[in-house]
Amino acid sequence: MRLDTSAELDAFRAEVRSFIRTHAPGRKTHTGVRVPAPALVPELRRWIARLHDAGYLGRSWPTEYGGLADPRPEPAFVVAEELARARAWGQIGAGALAAGALLAHGTEQQKHHFLPRLRSGQDLWCQLFSEPEAGSDLAALRTRARRDGDHFVVDGQKVWTTNAQYADVGYLLARTDPGAPKTRGITAFALDMRAPGVEIRPLREITGTADFNEVFLDGVRIPADRVIGEVDGGWRVAGASLAQERGSVAARSAELLDDLSGLLALAARPGPEGPPPLGDAAVRDRLGRLATRVYVADLMSKAVQSRMAAGTDEPTDPAMVKVFFGDTNLDAVSLGVQLQGLDGLLAEGDDRAVDGGYWQDALLYARAYTIAGGANEVLRTTIAERALGLPREPRS
The missing domain is CATH 1.20.140.10 (Butyryl-CoA Dehydrogenase, subunit A, domain 3)
Incomplete structure (x- = not known):
C-alpha cells in the first residue's frame, strides 16, 4: 500500500498549516526534544489546549474524551509533519505516552480525572522510565515501590527526564516484585511531581542547556489508586503507551x-x-x-x-x-x-x-x-x- 494524498487530505494540510501560522506561540530555535523557557510554559499550556480543541491532538481518543469517531492515522501524520516543518511547539512532555497508557489500562476514574486535565494543558506529564543502570535495557530498572496499606512507597532514581521541572504528573515505572523475571515485576504509576520526597536536579548538557533532569525519589508515597493497570503489569502498560508515538x-x-x-x-x-x-x-x-x-x-x-x-x-x-x-x-x-x-x-x-x-x-x-x-x-x-x-x- 502507498500513502497517497487526496483532495481531502490536502485541504486538511492547508487548514493545519494556517492554524499553526495563526496561533502557534513562536518558533522553536533549537532542534530536537528541548524544553521551553519558563516564561513560555503558560502559553504552551494554552497552545496544547487549542490543538486538542481543534481536533489536531488526541484524535484517537474515545469520543467521550474529545476524540473523533473515525480517527484515521493519516491526519495525525499531517499534523506532526506540519508542526515539524514550521518548527512549532507540539505537545511538550509525555502527555501522548500517558494518554496511551491511561486509555489502554487506566480505570474509569483515572480517565475522567487525568484526560480532561491533559487536554486542557492543566497537567503536563514527564516520563520516569530511564535510570542510571537502566537505559537501553529498561527492564533492568531498580527503583522500588513497596506496598504500605493504601499507598506505595517509592525509592530510587530516574535520569534523562525531559520537562521534569515543569511537569505536574510523572508517568513512573517502578519495580514492585524484585523476585519476578525482569519484565514481570514492574508497575506503572501516575506520580504527583510535587509530592514530598521528589527532588529534581537539572542536567546541564554539552549544548549549554538543561533539557534533561535527574529525579530522586526518597520515600515518596503514591496512593494505590494511582497504579495504572495491574500491579506487576507495568511492562504491558508501557508497551501500550508507545502506540501513541x-x-x-x-x-x-x-x-x-x-x-x-x-x-x-x-x-x-x-x-x-x-x-x-x-x-x-x-x-x-x-x-x-x-x-x-x-x-x-x-x-x-x-x-x-x-x-x-x-x-x-x-x-x-x-x-x-x-x-x-x-x-x-x-x-x-x-x-x-x-x-x-x-x-x-x-x-x-x-x-x-x-x-x-x-x-x-x-x-x-x-x-x-x-x-x-x-x-x-x-x-x-x-x-x-x-x-x-x-x-x-x-x-x-
Missing part, C-alpha cells in the same frame, strides 16, 4: 527535509575565505549523496505510515526509521558546520555565527537522536533478530 515517524522526516533546504542555502553562500562551497565538485557530490539519504529517510517514513494506516505495520518498523534518521541527521548537521569553514568554530549565541549558531547547536544535540528512544546499536540488534530472523547474540 506514531506521529514522531512523520515529524522526523519533515525536520530532515527542512534541514536539507538549509544546507543547500548554506552551500550557496560565499564563505569568509572565498567563493561559495557549492562551487567545489566534492561538496556537490557530498550534498547529492546526503540528499539521496534524506529522501530515502522520507520514503521510509511514508512506507511505515502507510503500513500503520493499513494495520500491517511490524514492531520493528519504527526502529528502522529511527536508526536511519539518526545516522542521516548526524551527517547532515555535521556538514552544516563544515560548510561554514572557520565560522563553524563559532558557538551559538555569537553574533557572528551563521544562522544564529543553529548548526552548531544541532550538531551537539545530534548524538542524542542516536541514543534516545533506544540506542542505535541496540535497535540494530533488534532489527536483525526480530525482522531479519538472524541468530540471536549470545546472552551472558
Whole structure:
C-alpha cells in the first residue's frame, strides 16, 4: 500500500498549516526534544489546549474524551509533519505516552480525572522510565515501590527526564516484585511531581542547556489508586503507551527535509575565505549523496505510515526509521558546520555565527537522536533478530 494524498487530505494540510501560522506561540530555535523557557510554559499550556480543541491532538481518543469517531492515522501524520516543518511547539512532555497508557489500562476514574486535565494543558506529564543502570535495557530498572496499606512507597532514581521541572504528573515505572523475571515485576504509576520526597536536579548538557533532569525519589508515597493497570503489569502498560508515538515517524522526516533546504542555502553562500562551497565538485557530490539519504529517510517514513494506516505495520518498523534518521541527521548537521569553514568554530549565541549558531547547536544535540528512544546499536540488534530472523547474540 502507498500513502497517497487526496483532495481531502490536502485541504486538511492547508487548514493545519494556517492554524499553526495563526496561533502557534513562536518558533522553536533549537532542534530536537528541548524544553521551553519558563516564561513560555503558560502559553504552551494554552497552545496544547487549542490543538486538542481543534481536533489536531488526541484524535484517537474515545469520543467521550474529545476524540473523533473515525480517527484515521493519516491526519495525525499531517499534523506532526506540519508542526515539524514550521518548527512549532507540539505537545511538550509525555502527555501522548500517558494518554496511551491511561486509555489502554487506566480505570474509569483515572480517565475522567487525568484526560480532561491533559487536554486542557492543566497537567503536563514527564516520563520516569530511564535510570542510571537502566537505559537501553529498561527492564533492568531498580527503583522500588513497596506496598504500605493504601499507598506505595517509592525509592530510587530516574535520569534523562525531559520537562521534569515543569511537569505536574510523572508517568513512573517502578519495580514492585524484585523476585519476578525482569519484565514481570514492574508497575506503572501516575506520580504527583510535587509530592514530598521528589527532588529534581537539572542536567546541564554539552549544548549549554538543561533539557534533561535527574529525579530522586526518597520515600515518596503514591496512593494505590494511582497504579495504572495491574500491579506487576507495568511492562504491558508501557508497551501500550508507545502506540501513541506514531506521529514522531512523520515529524522526523519533515525536520530532515527542512534541514536539507538549509544546507543547500548554506552551500550557496560565499564563505569568509572565498567563493561559495557549492562551487567545489566534492561538496556537490557530498550534498547529492546526503540528499539521496534524506529522501530515502522520507520514503521510509511514508512506507511505515502507510503500513500503520493499513494495520500491517511490524514492531520493528519504527526502529528502522529511527536508526536511519539518526545516522542521516548526524551527517547532515555535521556538514552544516563544515560548510561554514572557520565560522563553524563559532558557538551559538555569537553574533557572528551563521544562522544564529543553529548548526552548531544541532550538531551537539545530534548524538542524542542516536541514543534516545533506544540506542542505535541496540535497535540494530533488534532489527536483525526480530525482522531479519538472524541468530540471536549470545546472552551472558
